[in-house]
Amino acid sequence: MIVAERKPFEEIKSLLEPYQKVLTVGCGTCVAVCLAGGEKEVGILNAELKIARKLEGKPIETGAITVERQCDMEFLEELDSMVDQYDALLSMACGAGIQFLAERFPEKPVFPAVDTSFIGVNRDVGWYEEKCRACGSCVLGLTAGICPVTMCAKSLFNGPCGGTNKQSCEINVNQPCAWYRIHERLSKQGRLKNIMEIHPPNDWRNQAPRTIIQPGYEERLKAFNGK
Amino acid sequence: MKSESTLEKILRAGQFAFTGELGPPRGTSIAKVREKAKHLVGCVDAVNITDNQTAVVRMASWAASLIALQEGLEPNYQITCRDRNRLAIQADILGAYALGIRNILCLSGDHQQFGDHPQAKGVFDIDSIQLLAMVRAMRDDGKFQSGVDIDEPPKLFIGAAANPFAEPFEWRVHRLAKKVKAGADFIQTQCIYNMKKMREWVKQANDMGLTEQVYILAGITPMKSVGMARYMQTQVPGMDVPEDIIKRLKGVDKNKVGDEGIRIACEQIEEFKEMKGVAGIHLMAIEWEHKVPEIAERAGMLPRPKV
Ligand code: SF4
Numbered sequence: 001m002i003v004a005e006r007k008p009f010e011e012i013k014s015l016l017e018p019y020q021k022v023l024t025v026g027c028g029t030c031v032a033v034c035l036a037g038g039e040k041e042v043g044i045l046n047a048e049l050k051i052a053r054k055l056e057g058k059p060i061e062t063g064a065i066t067v068e069r070q071c072d073m074e075f076l077e078e079l080d081s082m083v084d085q086y087d088a089l090l091s092m093a094c095g096a097g098i099q100f101l102a103e104r105f106p107e108k109p110v111f112p113a114v115d116t117s118f119i120g121v122n123r124d125v126g127w128y129e130e131k132c133r134a135c136g137s138c139v140l141g142l143t144a145g146i147c148p149v150t151m152c153a154k155s156l157f158n159g160p161c162g163g164t165n166k167q168s169c170e171i172n173v174n175q176p177c178a179w180y181r182i183h184e185r186l187s188k189q190g191r192l193k194n195i196m197e198i199h200p201p202n203d204w205r206n207q208a209p210r211t212i213i214q215p216g217y218e219e220r221l222k223a224f225n226g227k
Numbered sequence: 228m229k230s231e232s233t234l235e236k237i238l239r240a241g242q243f244a245f246t247g248e249l250g251p252p253r254g255t256s257i258a259k260v261r262e263k264a265k266h267l268v269g270c271v272d273a274v275n276i277t278d279n280q281t282a283v284v285r286m287a288s289w290a291a292s293l294i295a296l297q298e299g300l301e302p303n304y305q306i307t308c309r310d311r312n313r314l315a316i317q318a319d320i321l322g323a324y325a326l327g328i329r330n331i332l333c334l335s336g337d338h339q340q341f342g343d344h345p346q347a348k349g350v351f352d353i354d355s356i357q358l359l360a361m362v363r364a365m366r367d368d369g370k371f372q373s374g375v376d377i378d379e380p381p382k383l384f385i386g387a388a389a390n391p392f393a394e395p396f397e398w399r400v401h402r403l404a405k406k407v408k409a410g411a412d413f414i415q416t417q418c419i420y421n422m423k424k425m426r427e428w429v430k431q432a433n434d435m436g437l438t439e440q441v442y443i444l445a446g447i448t449p450m451k452s453v454g455m456a457r458y459m460q461t462q463v464p465g466m467d468v469p470e471d472i473i474k475r476l477k478g479v480d481k482n483k484v485g486d487e488g489i490r491i492a493c494e495q496i497e498e499f500k501e502m503k504g505v506a507g508i509h510l511m512a513i514e515w516e517h518k519v520p521e522i523a524e525r526a527g528m529l530p531r532p533k534v
Contacts, residue, residue, distance in 0.1 A: 153338050154309070154349065158356035158405060160398060161335055162390030162417060163464045170464035171338045183395050196401060198360060198409050201313065201353045201372060 001030040001121075002094040003128040004037060004114040012045070013052055015111045016060065016088065022049075023086040024113070025079065025101060026066030027093035034128055036114050037092030039066040045092070045113060070097025076104045083108055136205025142194045144185035149202070151178035157199040229366065229412060232329035232384035233301050234273040236534040238413065238442045243500055244507025245528045246303060246415065246444060247271035247519055250280055251291035260291050263516045264298035270523040271300070271510070272531055273330055275415070278305040282342025289323045296327050303386060304328045307336025312352035313361065313372050320362065324381030332386040332415065333358040356409045359387055363410025387411035389443075391428035392421060392467035400431040407441045414441055415509040418448040418459070421467040422495065429504045438504035445499045448511045449522060450488035453477055489522055496526040 006012075016022055024042045032038025046062040053060040063086060067075040070093035079101075083089065088109045091098040095116040102110040118130035133150045139157070140147060149155045153171045159179030163170030169177045186192050213221050228235060237244050247267045252259040267274050274295055278288040285291075292302035304323050306316060320331065335355040339347045353361065353372075361372045362385050369380040387406040391399050403414065419425045425445070432438050450456045453476045460468035472491065479487045492510075499505045508528070512519050523529050 153340075154335050154354065155351045156335060156354040158354050158402075160393070160395070160402075161355075162388060162393050163337075164393040164395075165464035166394055168464075171340050180394060183398055187395075192401075196405070198356055198405055201357045201361070204352070 001033055001119070002096070002116060003034045003118050003120045003130070004031045004094050004116045006036050006041065006045070006092075006114050007112065009048055009052070012090070012111075012113050013049065016049070016090065019060070019087040019109075021061045021063075021086045022088050022090050023063040023065065023079075023083060024090045025070065025092065026064070027070045027091075027097050028066050029069045029071075031093055031097075031114060032066070033122065035126060037094075039064075042066055042092055045090075070094075070101055073100065073104065076101060079104070134206055135202065136210070137203050139199070142199070143182045144189065144191070144194075146178055146182045146185065148178055148182065151181075157202060158195070230329055230382045230384040232273075233534065234303065234330055235384040235412065237272050237532055238506055240532070240534055242532045242534070243528075244272050244442070244444060245270070245523065245531065246273045246275060246507065246509045247516075248275040248277065248509075248511045248513070249291070249295060249300075249516065250277045250513070251286035251288060253283065253285050255286065257294055260286070260294040261298055264295050264300055266516045266519050268299050269531065270519050270529065272507075273301040273303045275303045275305055275332060275509070275511075278307045278334070278336070279310060279342070280337070282309065282337045282339045282344070282347075284343060289319055289326075289328065292323065292328050293326055301330065302328055303330040303332050305332045305334060306358070307334045308351055308353055308355060308358055309336030309339060309349050312350050316353075316358065317361070317365065317371055320365065320381055320383070321377075324383060328383075330384045330386060331362060332388065333362060333411075334388055355387065356405055359385060359406060359409035359411055367410075384412050385410055386413045386415060388417065389414045390417040390465050391419070391425055392417065393465040396424070399428055400435060400437070403432055403441075404435060404437055407437055411441055413506070414443045416443065416446040417465060418446045418511060419495065420459075420472050421469050422498065424467060426502070429502060433504045438506075442506035443504060444507040444509040445495070445502075445505050446509045446511060447492050447495055448513060449485075449492040449515070449518075450476055451485050451515065452488075453484060489518070489525060492522065493526045496528070500527075 024046050026039050026042035027037050042064045046064055049060055069075050083105050090111050090113050091101050092113045098112050119132040120128045120130045123129050130150055135149045148157055152159055153169050160177055164177045164180055167180050169175040186194055249263050276288045276292040279285055288305050292304045295302045333355050339349045364370050365380055366382055369377050371377055389403050456468055456473050456476055459466050476484050476487055496508055
């Protein structure tokens with residue numbers, strides 16, 4: 001899932017300074033799971049905003065709605081009848097959701113309430129770890145299911161480097177060395193030969209915006225472009 | 228000869244090579260580079276010019292390399308993958324070669340988090356092994372990494388670093404093999420203090436036939452003080468400093484510790500001269516350049532061969 005962190009309150013407050021009526025839009029998918037931008041967080045943020053603005057003598061009116069997914073136009077539709085009443089929209093979705101919201105309502109200023117951080121996993125409640133950088137050419141089959149692009153501080157493809165500090169990465173004793181683990185796991189599986197060969201320079205496919213059309217859906221793109 | 232490097236000539240002639248190191252200044256002072264270089268002239272066969280060492284901004288390594296060249300030293304131009312992508316690296320290599328640089332040392336680079344700009348974006352477009360393969364293809368195939376032809380390819384003598392100690396130890400010789408396969412002509416190792424492990428690693432390299440394909444220069448850094456030894460032991464990732472070394476340094480008079488450090492280094496050099504598979508020494512006398520003539524003399528490395 002996509003993991004995000006709520007922005008510091010002061011930053012959100014200053015983004016909204018010129019506005020009196022703001023609709024806070026939560027997202028019920030990834031950011032709800034990682035406790036950053038679901039229904040509950042929308043309520044808390046709105047309450048904080050109201051109190052703070054009241055104390056400043058510049059009260060704010062807030063609306064709240066949490067849609068299933070902001071990264072899906074279908075679910076944004078339900079906002080169509082509401083947004084006119086507001087001066088600005090505050091989105092608690094990830095960067096993708098925020099952009100889709102802004103695209104749907106191009107007349108309205110849209111602001112982010114979270115910093116989108118990474119694609120990661122839920123290690124435990126409230127505890128998330130980055131696992132994927134979406135580089136576009138997955139090597140996990142070679143590297144024992146541990147991503148060198150994400151988990152190695154230098155995104156090495158031919159590690160472990162000489163900085164491996166016992167079993168930690170050179171950057172931090174609390175950060176396990178990804179390549180130490182790749183080596184260990186491959187060695188146990190008898191697949192060390194995977195990393196004996198030189199891995200050529202990566203084809204970085206995340207350097208320009210990407211679009212994927214699954215086979216069989218090409219017609220939709222044509223129809224969209226025709227509009 | 229693969230290149231026009233003097234270091235290559237010396238190694239090919241079977242001479243025991245001796246390289247040094249020079250860190251460029253954190254400013255524009257040519258005089259500072261010349262001052263450091265002056266101590267090394269005549270003492271070493273080539274000198275490594277570090278590239279934003281420890282991720283701290285310094286004068287560009289190609290520029291300091293050219294100043295060293297003017298001073299009569301042969302630079303070993305260090306280049307890291309941290310600060311440049313494949314376009315910038317190849318462009319710098321063309322320029323460096325065009326202006327007379329003949330040796331290159333290919334490194335991944337210390338992580339930017341250690342340096343003076345910890346918020347910088349690390350590039351790491353390619354890694355050190357991919358860099359080696361790229362420089363080798365530039366030289367031997369006359370091709371850029373993209374496969375496009377190079378007009379007058381750079382004929383560089385290609386070096387790589389190796390750490391014989393970092394965990395997992397059994398991987399270390401395989402990493403060396405990868406570097407050799409990628410294109411390393413010579414290797415300079417991490418500073419060695421654990422001789423037992425070093426002997427084992429060299430033996431593995433001998434057994435795998437690697438030392439017939441690559442020249443290994445053993446890395447030596449004399450300890451200046453007990454504090455430095457402790458720091459290296461506990462704070463520098465990938466460094467292996469046995470307690471014995473610290474005991475020896477502690478065992479002498481306070482004002483004799485530096486001298487004892489040099490004595491240990493000289494004993495190591497003596498052993499390496501005889502060790503099958505070791506082709507020379509890489510002396511990293513960090514901010515101790517003025518001591519290099521003394522160390523070279525005491526280690527019996529002078530005069531340097533003329534080839
Ligand atoms: S120590 Fe391990 S994780 Fe850290 S940069 Fe080196 S190979 Fe990557």
